[in-house]
Amino acid sequence: MMLIPENEVLKQELKGVAERYDNKRSALMPMLQMVQSRHSRISEFAMQVIADMLDIHPVEVHGVVSFYSFLNSEPKGRFIIRLCRTISCSMQNKDRVARQLENDLGIEFGQTTGDGKFTLEWTNCLGHCDEGPALLVNDKIHVKLTPEKVHDILEECRSTFGLHAAQKKEGGNH
């Protein structure tokens, strides 16, 4: 089958979402969320495509992306790790988990590993305060964390990363 450039694939996917909302602006969040989850970022190119489809100015799209903490234009890791720093998790030793994450990844909060796999961030209450400390890896929740569990979580990510990469390659060859 024909090889479709990645940008074209993106456009097709976005078109599908926009049409579900009659190409109205209310499609914006779902479109941004789709791009974010597939590419770990929303590039200038993606924002321009979205702006064109919804017939709004790209500055408007920028404004929305910059407002939400789960949307970003700069590149981030394939796995975005968000550790809760709100009070209940804080009282359940989140600092020790934080230190272990930094040690194991060799980066500080707010940074991305050199291989583009992991980004480490703080976040606010995740709604798991009774089983803290809690963190999200992309959409997946992990609770009752200990420094020891950090290693397992990172290993789990590393093993699915290989899988992701392989699947992507396969997909491209169809």
Added chain:
Amino acid sequence: MKSSHEGSVTFKSAEADFGLTSALGKSRSDIIAEISKSNLKGRGGAGFPTAVKWNLAAAAKGERKYVVCNADEGEPGTFKDKVILADCADLVFEGMTIAARAIGASHGILYLRGEYAYLRRSLEDVLARRRDRKLLGKAIGGKGDFDFDIEIVMGSGAYVCGEETALIESLEGNRGEPRNRPPFPVDTGYMGYPTVVNNVETLAWVAMIMGKGADWFKKTGTEKSAGSKLFSVSGDCERPGVYEFPLGVSIAELLKEVGAEDAKAVQVGGASGVCLPASQFGRKLAYEDVATGGSIIVFGPNRDILEVAANFLEFFVEESCGQCTPCRIGNYKLLETVDMLRKGCCSMNYLKEIRGLCESMQLASKCGLGQSSPNAFLSIIDNFKDEVMGR
């Protein structure tokens, strides 16, 4: 008192679609009358009477109307809506369908916080099952004039989007910045159409009340605070979790149940709530005394209460949308003051000045975030003077 830390005993015992069946046998105004008789008030925090909101939306003119379920649950220490959506999603969708019937809405939206994205698939499955069973879609219950369906829209990590006008902005594809009110959403809501926004738990109670009747509901609670409520309990206690208690329960009773009788302080209502010392544990959790969306955070004898204040203010500094000055600058100033108190370099005069700032924030902020963010700070410096002064 019988209780479980694993969610609502009442919701789990609900008979499937009992409430909806009963609602479909009633006229629109009779549905609202039953909810009105129950005295149900919003479980999302503000405690607005549900029937009043519905009546306004039912009377508003619009070629379409919307029912929005607020599942943004971002208040620190709150997780009961998550548990309801995980265990009893049908009941919530049933409540939305009843609300739609009552106000004449054809469209429903569940606004789910981005942090709960992992719940989405199972919620979509529940919606699909309801469509298969003709509980959503065209001519629900054989009523030719009742078409209604629900879609799920995700948030993307912004606490302020729980505020109903910010939530609507977000749905419309905008920055989640709260609007000036009036107009209210019941009149000019999503895309300008009349819109009812209700909390997850409120909608679950709606379904229960339609099934079992207003009198059943009013049997628990107090005169001004009918019914039971779910409480999310975390912090220094033996059995954290989600509890169902009749409204009017005292803080002391709750603490006993969760295994925290040695607590020195309790934060009621999350970061935007108040911090109460042991001398006030006799107070009641009810709209007429200590009102709350259900967040209870327990602090044991060894906790530094200023660390708590700092944590909440960091939260607000980060989550303020920045639209208005009192909130944008105010929270930052309050955080600075807590740091001064911690270092032991805050004068009484300065603290007095800061009190004035708190008042301006409460009065001049545009939305509930800035209006309520000084609460925790004020209650901590008032209730824990001994601990915070003269360090």
